[in-house]
Amino acid sequence: xxxxxxxxxxxxxxxxxxxxxxxxxxxxxxxxxxxxxxxxxxxxxxxxxxxxxxxxxxxxxxxxxxxxxxxxxxxxxxxxxxxxxxxxxxxxxxxxxxxxxxxxxxxxxxxxxxxxxxxxxxxxxxxxxxxxxxxxxxxxxxxxxxxxxxxxxxxxxxxxxxxxxxxxxxxxxxxxxxxxxxxxxxxxxxxxxxxxxxxxxxxxxxxxxxxxxxxxxxxxxxxxxxxxxxxxxxxxxxxxxxxxxxxxxxxxxxxxxxxxxxxxxxxxxxxxxxxxxxxxxxxxxxxxxxxxxxxxxxxxxxxxxxxxxxxxxxxxxxxxxxxxxxxxxxxxxxxxxxxxxxxxxxxxxxxxxxxxxxxxxxxxxxxxxxxxxxxxxxxxxxxxxxxxxxxxxxxxxxxxxxx
Numbered sequence: 001x002x003x004x005x006x007x008x009x010x011x012x013x014x015x016x017x018x019x020x021x022x023x024x025x026x027x028x029x030x031x032x033x034x035x036x037x038x039x040x041x042x043x044x045x046x047x048x049x050x051x052x053x054x055x056x057x058x059x060x061x062x063x064x065x066x067x068x069x070x071x072x073x074x075x076x077x078x079x080x081x082x083x084x085x086x087x088x089x090x091x092x093x094x095x096x097x098x099x100x101x102x103x104x105x106x107x108x109x110x111x112x113x114x115x116x117x118x119x120x121x122x123x124x125x126x127x128x129x130x131x132x133x134x135x136x137x138x139x140x141x142x143x144x145x146x147x148x149x150x151x152x153x154x155x156x157x158x159x160x161x162x163x164x165x166x167x168x169x170x171x172x173x174x175x176x177x178x179x180x181x182x183x184x185x186x187x188x189x190x191x192x193x194x195x196x197x198x199x200x201x202x203x204x205x206x207x208x209x210x211x212x213x214x215x216x217x218x219x220x221x222x223x224x225x226x227x228x229x230x231x232x233x234x235x236x237x238x239x240x241x242x243x244x245x246x247x248x249x250x251x252x253x254x255x256x257x258x259x260x261x262x263x264x265x266x267x268x269x270x271x272x273x274x275x276x277x278x279x280x281x282x283x284x285x286x287x288x289x290x291x292x293x294x295x296x297x298x299x300x301x302x303x304x305x306x307x308x309x310x311x312x313x314x315x316x317x318x319x320x321x322x323x324x325x326x327x328x329x330x331x332x333x334x335x336x337x338x339x340x341x342x343x344x345x346x347x348x349x350x351x352x353x354x355x356x357x358x359x360x361x362x363x364x365x366x367x368x369x370x371x372x373x374x375x376x377x378x379x380x381x382x383x384x385x386x387x388x389x390x391x392x393x394x395x396x397x398x399x400x401x402x403x
Contacts, residue, residue: 021064027071040075066110073101127156147176168202183222213244259286277306284316318362325355356383
């Protein structure tokens with residue numbers, strides 16, 4: 001009697017396994033006929049049966065699990081592609097569920113070439129959709145979710161082997177990580193681009209000049225100025241005429257107030273780039289700080305020739321003429337009372353007033369572009385005070401008080 005009971009147990013278990021695998025096989029057949037809803041319904045039912053079998057200590061064969069995991073993931077992915085949810089969060093949720101099933105499929109290490117090829121194709125499709133949705137989240141400035149999706153994409157493609165390395169995902173991840181202030185990640189992902197120069201990025205050339213400038217940018221953002229400049233120095237040996245490299249150097253020099261290095265680079269840059277107003281504005285400021293008034297004037301004048309509404313150049317010329325007027329004041333120190341001395345003094349005061357008038361012209365022009373600017377108003381107040389025009393001083397005081 002004991003043997004009969006044992007045989008019945010074996011038969012019952014076999015029938016149970018067959019029933020569960022039958023649901024899975026039916027789901028696979030429905031998938032192949034593109035009946036996605038029917039397939040998904042069968043896989044969901046099989047999932048309940050499989051769970052019950054596991055609770056009863058009657059797990060299935062690997063073949064049945066493999067088909068179940070593949071079919072469940074595939075049906076969810078197909079449903080996603082045919083009926084994309086409106087909300088981004090719902091799209092992410094569907095892809096996460098599909099990804100989870102494919103992860104379980106690959107964990108089985110199921111040795112069936114056909115199923116493995118199909119699973120690779122579908123996991124790659126999941127990764128590509130994750131990358132696309134990451135772009136949508138980036139547009140919404142939800143950088144955290146965007147980066148999470150890009151990292152999922154990178155991870156999923158890494159499971160598929162080196163032939164599936166997606167440099168576009170790495171490039172996007174570096175940009176988003178930088179926006180989040182996660183500079184170590186930005187550098188790490190950008191380094192993948194640098195280490196794979198032979199691969200393309202979304203069918204475009206993997207531009208190493210751009211990659212090196214980006215690495216410098218991320219290092220600088222992380223506060224490692226020395227390494228950032230070292231990267232640019234090395235890059236310049238490979239790309240000696242690169243404007244992007246020189247521009248990035250200039251940006252760093254100006255940020256750290258290295259005026260000498262910035263000025264040397266600007267002199268070099270303006271030999272070939274003669275229409276960038278920013279270069280001449282920066283030169284004007286540096287020359288002014290160094291006391292080179294003529295060079296400062298020339299730089300600001302050149303800037304206005306390029307852009308006659310450039311606020312910094314206009315303000316700079318106003319400051320230049322104030323400095324010129326101060327030079328005339330200083331020249332009066334020690335002037336005697338003789339007729340010739342008094343005549344010279346009169347001529348000097350006349351020149352001073354001419355410079356005051358030019359400064360007034362530029363500061364008023366600046367105020368047309370920046371109404372109510374306190375720096376310009378205070379500069380005008382000092383000029384009118386020096387000219388003895390109390391009416392104008394009072395008028396400016398009212399503006400400063402907001403009357």
